[in-house]
Amino acid sequence: MPPQNPPVVVVVLSKAFPVPPDAGSPRPFQLLSRLSARARLHCVAGVRCGEDEWNDFIATPSIANLFDSVSVTHGQSRDPDSAQALIFLTGSARHDLRFRDPLLLRRTRHQLQQVAEREGPLTFLCMGIDALQLVPPALWSHCVVDGVDPWSLILERQVRDSAQLPLGRRLKLYLARFGMQRFERQMFERVSAVTYNSSADISYLRRRIPDAPIARVIDGCDTDYFSPEAVPDVDEVPDEIVFNGHMRYGPNLDGARHLVDDIMPLVWRQRPQTRVYLVGPDPAGDLARYDSDDRVVATGFVDDVRPYLRRAAVVVSALRFGTGMKNKLQAGLAMEKAMVVSSVTAEGFDGLEAGRHALIADDPADFANAVCALLDDPPRRARMGAAGRELIREHFSWSAATEVLWDALEACPRTKS
Numbered sequence: 001m002p003p004q005n006p007p008v009v010v011v012v013l014s015k016a017f018p019v020p021p022d023a024g025s026p027r028p029f030q031l032l033s034r035l036s037a038r039a040r041l042h043c044v045a046g047v048r049c050g051e052d053e054w055n056d057f058i059a060t061p062s063i064a065n066l067f068d069s070v071s072v073t074h075g076q077s078r079d080p081d082s083a084q085a086l087i088f089l090t091g092s093a094r095h096d097l098r099f100r101d102p103l104l105l106r107r108t109r110h111q112l113q114q115v116a117e118r119e120g121p122l123t124f125l126c127m128g129i130d131a132l133q134l135v136p137p138a139l140w141s142h143c144v145v146d147g148v149d150p151w152s153l154i155l156e157r158q159v160r161d162s163a164q165l166p167l168g169r170r171l172k173l174y175l176a177r178f179g180m181q182r183f184e185r186q187m188f189e190r191v192s193a194v195t196y197n198s199s200a201d202i203s204y205l206r207r208r209i210p211d212a213p214i215a216r217v218i219d220g221c222d223t224d225y226f227s228p229e230a231v232p233d234v235d236e237v238p239d240e241i242v243f244n245g246h247m248r249y250g251p252n253l254d255g256a257r258h259l260v261d262d263i264m265p266l267v268w269r270q271r272p273q274t275r276v277y278l279v280g281p282d283p284a285g286d287l288a289r290y291d292s293d294d295r296v297v298a299t300g301f302v303d304d305v306r307p308y309l310r311r312a313a314v315v316v317s318a319l320r321f322g323t324g325m326k327n328k329l330q331a332g333l334a335m336e337k338a339m340v341v342s343s344v345t346a347e348g349f350d351g352l353e354a355g356r357h358a359l360i361a362d363d364p365a366d367f368a369n370a371v372c373a374l375l376d377d378p379p380r381r382a383r384m385g386a387a388g389r390e391l392i393r394e395h396f397s398w399s400a401a402t403e404v405l406w407d408a409l410e411a412c413p414r415t416k417s
Helices: 027-035 053-060 083-090 102-119 137-142 151-160 167-190 199-208 251-272 286-290 306-311 325-332 364-375 378-395 398-411
Strands: 008-013 042-046 069-074 121-127 145-146 193-196 215-216 241-242 275-279 295-300 316-317 339-341
Touching: 008 102, 027 145, 042 053, 042 102, 053 069, 069 102, 083 167, 102 137, 102 167, 121 137, 121 398, 137 145, 137 167, 145 398, 151 167, 151 199, 193 199, 193 398, 199 215, 215 398, 241 251, 241 306, 241 325, 251 275, 251 286, 251 295, 251 364, 286 295, 316 325, 316 364, 325 339, 325 378, 339 364, 364 378
Parallel strands: 008 042, 008 121, 042 069, 121 145, 145 193, 193 215, 241 275, 241 316, 275 295, 316 339
Antiparallel strands: none
8 A cells, every 4th residue: 555645656658558467577567566655656648549449548557547537638539631741841759749749639638637737746657768758848847757778869770770771761760760850859858867778778878978867777677477487387388489469560570580581491400390489479471481481480479478388498689689678588487488589689688698597699500509509408597597597586576666656756846835
């Protein structure tokens, strides 16, 4: 229960978020569920999802119990035809609702202004930088923004790797990067704090904006959910490897293709019987091209990724770009699996020791050799799995993450009553 006379925090949402147990360790739920023991949480949302989707989300008992009150404004599901052109012409961030849904923006800001007047003094916690725009600009100084990943860095890396793209697509990436960097500068100048999960990403941002008010709130892991004991009836398969992720996310789709096209042929030269499972939603069917090879299984959406992780002899992640802490790494280590990952996947995991907690490789031949070495050495897999599980349990808890977020909220100036 919250303490007597707890502070008031208004949680600003631009979308629904995953909820356990089906989702494992979703960051918004894990942080908010712990904050609710310290503060009175009011939810104000401006969402563009369908009303049925939102109603299902907010009626979930674990969500309904978080908030003292909920106010929601529903927007259009599609952008006006002019939105993208106006965003690019004005050099705005691509999430800018002034062009995508101005009515939603005005109505949600009005709701937030009313809540501030009725419930103040209070602070705002924006779940994502796109949620910040829903707050009236005059109140930005009372905001903590859970940024998670710096979108400017994602776009920076896409620009860096865009040489083979058509000129029009490259121009769009340059303009999107410019718009996002400009929005970030405005955000850093005006809000109380912005939180990100990766030390590597924070170093990038501090090189650009040294005095940015940034705090590191790591991604934790629900080690009760991701645990070998949670799936006791599943046995390891000696020649099976698994890569998991949502294939609508570009870095995951690229990593899956890179794994099958560039790495697995080298694995199959040494161990032709090895099967690779690509586990996760593939809404566009991009991985259907591998259907003719019975050594590659693209599962699509699965209700529970844990049996696949439990069954794998080795869990892999060959990401070549992306930002932030990679939850797939935490999940695999928490499930006590030996892992081979790229340096991009391992980015931001301070304390992870290559060779002890996971093998790290980027070159396809090095990656394939690391996979084969683990497949050939069950005792080593067991040692690495145990060390990885201990690392996650001791250093990547949601309680530790919430402490840092709470400190940022406590330091944030409250609105006047």
